[in-house]
Amino acid sequence: MTVIQVDGVTRRFGDVIALDDVSLDVGPGELVGLLGPNGAGKSTLLSLVSGQRRPDTGTVRLLGGDPRDAASRTGLGITPQETGLPATLRVREVVDFVGGHFADPVPTGELLEQFGLTDLGRRQTGALSGGQKRRVAVALALVGRPRVVLLDEPTTGLDVGARQALWEAIRAYHAGGGTVLLTSHYLEEVQALAQRVVVVDRGVVRADDTLDAILRRVGLRRVLVRSSTDLADLPGVVRAERLPDGLQELYTADADAFVRDLVRADVEFADLQIRGASLEEAFEEMVAKEAAR
Numbered sequence: 001m002t003v004i005q006v007d008g009v010t011r012r013f014g015d016v017i018a019l020d021d022v023s024l025d026v027g028p029g030e031l032v033g034l035l036g037p038n039g040a041g042k043s044t045l046l047s048l049v050s051g052q053r054r055p056d057t058g059t060v061r062l063l064g065g066d067p068r069d070a071a072s073r074t075g076l077g078i079t080p081q082e083t084g085l086p087a088t089l090r091v092r093e094v095v096d097f098v099g100g101h102f103a104d105p106v107p108t109g110e111l112l113e114q115f116g117l118t119d120l121g122r123r124q125t126g127a128l129s130g131g132q133k134r135r136v137a138v139a140l141a142l143v144g145r146p147r148v149v150l151l152d153e154p155t156t157g158l159d160v161g162a163r164q165a166l167w168e169a170i171r172a173y174h175a176g177g178g179t180v181l182l183t184s185h186y187l188e189e190v191q192a193l194a195q196r197v198v199v200v201d202r203g204v205v206r207a208d209d210t211l212d213a214i215l216r217r218v219g220l221r222r223v224l225v226r227s228s229t230d231l232a233d234l235p236g237v238v239r240a241e242r243l244p245d246g247l248q249e250l251y252t253a254d255a256d257a258f259v260r261d262l263v264r265a266d267v268e269f270a271d272l273q274i275r276g277a278s279l280e281e282a283f284e285e286m287v288a289k290e291a292a293r
């Protein structure tokens with residue numbers, strides 16, 4: 001059974017077309033990263049899948065049912081971009097309270113442990129830092145052992161350690177068979193977690209493919225090299241940046257030809273490194289191409 005089924009959905013807010021004929025299916029056990037610039041329509045799409053909004057046209061199904069039916073949503077966990085936690089309740093109490101709505105919740109102690117929140121269990125949520133609140137919010141999405149979770153920018157505002165811990169928790173949930181649809185502005189987060197990437201821009205799905213295929217789509221290679229000579233003018237260099245310590249970062253479609261030209265140019269160089277484009281480069285190129293049309 002398809003876990004999330006979005007079919008020909010359009011959603012307007014006044015004159016703004018937030019989603020324009022969007023279709024997207026997510027199957028059981030998939031971990032899908034939803035990428036797009038600000039205002040692309042990502043949160044709107046999540047709000048339709050979670051039944052908080054209705055599409056103007058098209059259909060949305062969640063776990064085979066209408067997401068506006070409470071019964072369809074019992075298998076759903078969500079972390080919206082902003083979470084209003086009751087400020088005077090302790091972390092442990094909030095987890096107990098939310099877990100109490102489900103037939104077989106993850107025991108509070110276990111969940112707190114998994115999210116590195118054990119020491120904060122007795123703290124009132126109003127006294128948590130932004131990053132700590134974020135961790136509680138994602139933990140709450142998982143307390144009911146949902147079959148699918150929607151995570152809207154789950155690690156925004158978290159430091160590196162907390163982000164890694166959260167990635168581990170998301171991976172563990174996914175390894176246990178859970179389905180995940182997440183949005184993020186951290187492309188390295190999508191690259192680290194997702195197997196499939198959907199790029200949305202101005203309400204339209206621009207790409208929907210495996211992470212590898214998306215990366216291959218951008219033919220660019222990134223060359224790092226140290227030299228006192230400016231190499232930006234070598235043939236085939238489409239973008240160049242100067243980094244500290246004499247390092248230069250150069251992008252080219254053909255790294256082999258670049259290396260041949262570099263040697264022929266007879267300039268001093270050292271520490272040559274070549275690698276494929278990152279998701280960040282792929283994303284920038286896709287969105288830039290569309291904007292130029």
Ligand SMILES: Nc1ncnc2c1ncn2[C@@H]1O[C@H](COP(=O)(O)OP(=O)(O)OP(=O)(O)O)[C@@H](O)[C@H]1O
Nearest residue numbers: 013016017018036037038039040041042043044045
């Ligand atoms: N309640 C609303 N009323 C009016 N316009 C809205 C409303 N919600 C969203 N929009 C508009 O719809 C478009 C899509 O917004 P949405 O929040 O889905 O984008 P997003 O991709 O989640 O952006 P971000 O990355 O900034 O969170 C934007 O132009 C936004 O201004």
